[in-house]
Amino acid sequence: MTGLIEPKSIGAPLERLEGHAKVTGTAPYAAEHLAADTAHLHPVQATVARGRITGMDTTAAEALDGVLAVLTPGNAPRLAPGDDPELAVLASDEVAYRGQIIAAAVAETTEIARQAADLVRVSYAELPHDVELRADSAGLYAPEVVNPTYPTDTTEGDPDGALAAAAVTVDRTYTTPMEHNNPMEPHATVALWARDTLTLYESTQWPHGVRDTIARLFGLATDQVRVIAPYVGGGFGSKTIHANTVLAAMGARAVPGRPVSFALTRQQMFSLVGYRTPTIQRIRLGAGADGRLTAIAHDVVEQTARLKEFAEQTAVATRSMYAAPNRRTTHRLAALDVPAPTWMRAPGECPGMFALECAMDEMAIACGLDPIEFRVRNEPEIDPETGLPFSSRNLIRCLREGADRFGWRRRDPTPGVRREDGWLLGTGVAASTFPVFRLPGSAATVRRLAGGRYRVQIDAVDIGTGAWTSLAQIAADALDVPPDAVDLRIGDSALPPGSVAGGSSGTTSWGSAIVDAARTFREKFPDPEEGDEAGGATPDNPDLERFAMHAYGAQFAAVRVHADTGEVRVPRMLGVFAAGRIINPRTARSQFIGGMTMGLSMALHEDSVMDVRFGQVANHDFAGYHIASNADVRSIDAIWIEEEDPHVNPMGSKGIGEIGIVGAAAAVANAAYHATGVRVRDLPLTPEKFLR
Amino acid sequence: MIPFDYQRAEDTRSAVATVTARPGAAFLGAGTNLVDHLKLGVAAPDLLVDVSHLPFDMIEPLAGGGVRIGATVRNSDLAVDPVIRQRYPMVSAALLSGASGQLRNVATTAGNLMQRTRCPYFQDVTTPCNKRRPGSGCSALEGYHRDHAILGASRHCVAVHPSDLAVALTALGAVVQVEGVKGARSIPIIDLYRLPDDAPQHDTVLEHGELITAVDLPALPMATRSTYRKVRDRASYAFALVSVAAAVDVERGTVRDVRVALGGVAHKPWRARRAEEALRGAPATDDAFRAAAEAELAGARPLRDNAFKVPMARNTIVATLRELTRREEP
Numbered sequence A: 001m002t003g004l005i006e007p008k009s010i011g012a013p014l015e016r017l018e019g020h021a022k023v024t025g026t027a028p029y030a031a032e033h034l035a036a037d038t039a040h041l042h043p044v045q046a047t048v049a050r051g052r053i054t055g056m057d058t059t060a061a062e063a064l065d066g067v068l069a070v071l072t073p074g075n076a077p078r079l080a081p082g083d084d085p086e087l088a089v090l091a092s093d094e095v096a097y098r099g100q101i102i103a104a105a106v107a108e109t110t111e112i113a114r115q116a117a118d119l120v121r122v123s124y125a126e127l128p129h130d131v132e133l134r135a136d137s138a139g140l141y142a143p144e145v146v147n148p149t150y151p152t153d154t155t156e157g158d159p160d161g162a163l164a165a166a167a168v169t170v171d172r173t174y175t176t177p178m179e180h181n182n183p184m185e186p187h188a189t190v191a192l193w194a195r196d197t198l199t200l201y202e203s204t205q206w207p208h209g210v211r212d213t214i215a216r217l218f219g220l221a222t223d224q225v226r227v228i229a230p231y232v233g234g235g236f237g238s239k240t241i242h243a244n245t246v247l248a249a250m251g252a253r254a255v256p257g258r259p260v261s262f263a264l265t266r267q268q269m270f271s272l273v274g275y276r277t278p279t280i281q282r283i284r285l286g287a288g289a290d291g292r293l294t295a296i297a298h299d300v301v302e303q304t305a306r307l308k309e310f311a312e313q314t315a316v317a318t319r320s321m322y323a324a325p326n327r328r329t330t331h332r333l334a335a336l337d338v339p340a341p342t343w344m345r346a347p348g349e350c351p352g353m354f355a356l357e358c359a360m361d362e363m364a365i366a367c368g369l370d371p372i373e374f375r376v377r378n379e380p381e382i383d384p385e386t387g388l389p390f391s392s393r394n395l396i397r398c399l400r401e402g403a404d405r406f407g408w409r410r411r412d413p414t415p416g417v418r419r420e421d422g423w424l425l426g427t428g429v430a431a432s433t434f435p436v437f438r439l440p441g442s443a444a445t446v447r448r449l450a451g452g453r454y455r456v457q458i459d460a461v462d463i464g465t466g467a468w469t470s471l472a473q474i475a476a477d478a479l480d481v482p483p484d485a486v487d488l489r490i491g492d493s494a495l496p497p498g499s500v501a502g503g504s505s506g507t508t509s510w511g512s513a514i515v516d517a518a519r520t521f522r523e524k525f526p527d528p529e530e531g532d533e534a535g536g537a538t539p540d541n542p543d544l545e546r547f548a549m550h551a552y553g554a555q556f557a558a559v560r561v562h563a564d565t566g567e568v569r570v571p572r573m574l575g576v577f578a579a580g581r582i583i584n585p586r587t588a589r590s591q592f593i594g595g596m597t598m599g600l601s602m603a604l605h606e607d608s609v610m611d612v613r614f615g616q617v618a619n620h621d622f623a624g625y626h627i628a629s630n631a632d633v634r635s636i637d638a639i640w641i642e643e644e645d646p647h648v649n650p651m652g653s654k655g656i657g658e659i660g661i662v663g664a665a666a667a668v669a670n671a672a673y674h675a676t677g678v679r680v681r682d683l684p685l686t687p688e689k690f691l692r
Numbered sequence B: 001m002i003p004f005d006y007q008r009a010e011d012t013r014s015a016v017a018t019v020t021a022r023p024g025a026a027f028l029g030a031g032t033n034l035v036d037h038l039k040l041g042v043a044a045p046d047l048l049v050d051v052s053h054l055p056f057d058m059i060e061p062l063a064g065g066g067v068r069i070g071a072t073v074r075n076s077d078l079a080v081d082p083v084i085r086q087r088y089p090m091v092s093a094a095l096l097s098g099a100s101g102q103l104r105n106v107a108t109t110a111g112n113l114m115q116r117t118r119c120p121y122f123q124d125v126t127t128p129c130n131k132r133r134p135g136s137g138c139s140a141l142e143g144y145h146r147d148h149a150i151l152g153a154s155r156h157c158v159a160v161h162p163s164d165l166a167v168a169l170t171a172l173g174a175v176v177q178v179e180g181v182k183g184a185r186s187i188p189i190i191d192l193y194r195l196p197d198d199a200p201q202h203d204t205v206l207e208h209g210e211l212i213t214a215v216d217l218p219a220l221p222m223a224t225r226s227t228y229r230k231v232r233d234r235a236s237y238a239f240a241l242v243s244v245a246a247a248v249d250v251e252r253g254t255v256r257d258v259r260v261a262l263g264g265v266a267h268k269p270w271r272a273r274r275a276e277e278a279l280r281g282a283p284a285t286d287d288a289f290r291a292a293a294e295a296e297l298a299g300a301r302p303l304r305d306n307a308f309k310v311p312m313a314r315n316t317i318v319a320t321l322r323e324l325t326r327r328e329e330p
């Protein structure tokens, strides 16, 4: 990749273009696209974890005043067979997990719809179920690949031999619980079937993907479906497409001409829109007396659904992180009677780096080395996995810069010796990483408007990341105009295609398409006139074959653990990142500290407790499923170092949406150990784990 | 959600008469708990009688030195009341440790006391629960019960009472004023709440249709040195794992009198009478506090996953008493 665009607007801390509309409540989210005649949908969910529906009585529901339709497997439209069983909504009598949608009521109001759904009587032939992930779960198997297309297992050298011969070894098992994405805005759709066209106001990370999937399932041409998503209140991976959107579209088909609204309740989000698999990770490290790693083995057991395979790439980051001649990673899945897991912020890296970075801390201590120095000693020169050079890798700079700013050098490594007002104090560090992903399939157009302005169109979507603003900045620099000369249009499948807002790939993929369109426009129209238009697409990047591309970071945390109660608090966090050029420091900082906050939340709180008898998450609301509250997040800061990387894309940027969560929980757990001398390897770090 | 009628109560007498006469009727305070239950199907009243505007919104001195808190005083107003802050700081602290600013701004005193357990099975109508559906079984006993009771539970129900305010009021020995069709009665708060026994559907001894009109605090001078310590998973916006309301009167290193109540450990706010007894006349030392806490918790019967509450409660009692006595004698 050659020819970085000259940064003028890029790098400027522009305020969010839609910020004013959002804070004044005038930016409409999906469920706010209501018309006077909008009908409302409420689903009926299975109350067994596995079995078959033997009877369904909808008489009382249908008889209720205000009910417009009751959808059941018996009367729902037949969908085209697809490759995603999760989306085969109301397609059969089989129940594959508790909470699965088995019917739905459409009514004049949400209250009537809910009452009608409650009135549907269902009987089941129940089958025995298994919903519990165990290290020795029956039928553990190796998937063909792990997400998206990585090899399931890798081996280099002789890890077992090297471990047996190592001067120092660490052999530990770490676990992370099931976690639910829980974006602030629940999943919502307002669907309208009118004049042979289906319009969906949708809370989604991928309008084009939703359009294509819905069109295929309902046997429609893609131009008969339009998906509109101007503002989305978070997704964290859970807003690709799930059964709720298909059901909303079915609801719309049932009452042609009337919009149908389906906004999930928080409780429903615990069974319908995915989650992060729990993981059981055994890590074995071997090192010489000099503190150089000789072996790394990372063996993962995690779950998928019997209904549909989802193979979290938990050990993949371990393959490239540190130099060691002997390495092994494996993934084994248990297929359970549960909803399918899904993408959740930094899938793979997030749980995997928790385990690896805690193990690195334990190994540093075992070697008698400072954890930063230990990582420096094991820095690889080239990517250990592919043998390719790194396009840029500045982990050590991040660690060193962070150490200076955080005050690391004064740290006494002895655990459990600092005490203040009844609290034990400690500090910890961990590394972060996230790959540079680039997705194909995005296209953009640039059109000259009156008054020297340019309309830039692409079906990208801003899920709270700041894409509205950063894409306008990229377009401005690509066209060499000020950002207010750009009239950006995103979040609508009627625009040129955009790839999913996922994998921290949006800015790379959409931005590259915009730059390509702008370059074409400038070449084609040296003296542009109103109405001139050119298009472009995300170009191939031959450097992908020649370089390993990742962003890196260092996470620092200060932790207090109450000596009497075991309560864990995090007064301070610092993240230092190396992620190429930063397009917009203001929105980038939000992304980094947002990721770190979610990592803090993962470290201390998040835990979906599976009730193995019922097959459902017992604590399925926000009183039971804790996420960090404002009071839990004290001083938190993110900074970044200058990094020039001409290989990644024409902006020189790496994705920043996910790296902030990677390593954060490990930094907190390592700090909690430093505070107390108690090593907790099972997340979350709840008080009872420190009480003695 | 089942349709229901709504009435704004005109006066106490008619509100009580209306609800008493209709088995499906319920009083409505600010609705921050009850309305959730309507949505979830946990409660299905056919009539809500809104008592949140009845004229019980005063905090007034009582003859004899106590204070009367009206049933509709909002949690926020109660927490910042100067008399409450000065004379009963544990009440203020308990309120401010609960819920959120928005919720406290509307939630009423009576509604707070009458809020129902946060046991997840109680709130999920697809699972068995003796409290919600008597005789259906207790899902928490063998299920998810990290937050559940260690004291006074039965095999029929192991839920805990969620109110923070009620714990402070229990330590103080408050008296609840109640109006029923048969007239008024006063119930010491310790007798208002029940242990589950074999009828966990009843949280309190109130009859259907009995209305709380006020809560009376005794004079209790030692309560000026009182506090409320709430141990929870998050720094805010979480129910207690364990909480301690305590007041102590120490003279020359000896405990003259003491009040201790625990939250998050039982079906009712738990007055720690054994600990209090052990402490009266004892030296104000960590050892004595610990011995008293252990005496109280000797009867604890933890469940599979909540044994941690025993040391947590013990340590919190000790730490709270230590803090109060240090404050007194620097």
Ligand SMILES: Cc1cc2nc3c(=O)[nH]c(=O)nc-3n(C[C@H](O)[C@H](O)[C@H](O)COP(=O)(O)OP(=O)(O)OC[C@H]3O[C@@H](n4cnc5c(N)ncnc54)[C@H](O)[C@@H]3O)c2cc1C
Pocket: A623, B026, B027, B028, B029, B030, B031, B032, B033, B034, B035, B051, B071, B097, B098, B099, B100, B103, B106, B107, B108, B109, B110, B111, B112, B113, B114, B115, B116, B162, B163, B164, B165, B210, B211, B212, B213, B237, B238, B239, B240
């Ligand atoms: C997100 C959230 C977090 C919370 N966190 C906490 C916390 O940390 N600590 C805490 O203590 N609480 C907490 N709460 C609970 C909160 O304190 C209660 O919901 C509130 O106090 C109830 O008051 P209300 O007026 O809204 O009662 P309502 O919901 O109106 O009523 C509750 C019950 O009281 C009955 N009732 C109301 N008035 C009377 C009366 N005068 N006489 C007899 N019965 C009556 C009603 O019939 C109903 O059964 C939380 C609530 C929420 C939603």
Ligand code: SF4
Pocket: B117, B119, B120, B121, B122, B128, B129, B130, B131, B132, B137, B138, B139, B140, B141, B156, B157, B158, B159, B200
């Ligand atoms: S503990 Fe009580 S409230 Fe919870 S399930 Fe058991 S009976 Fe119901």
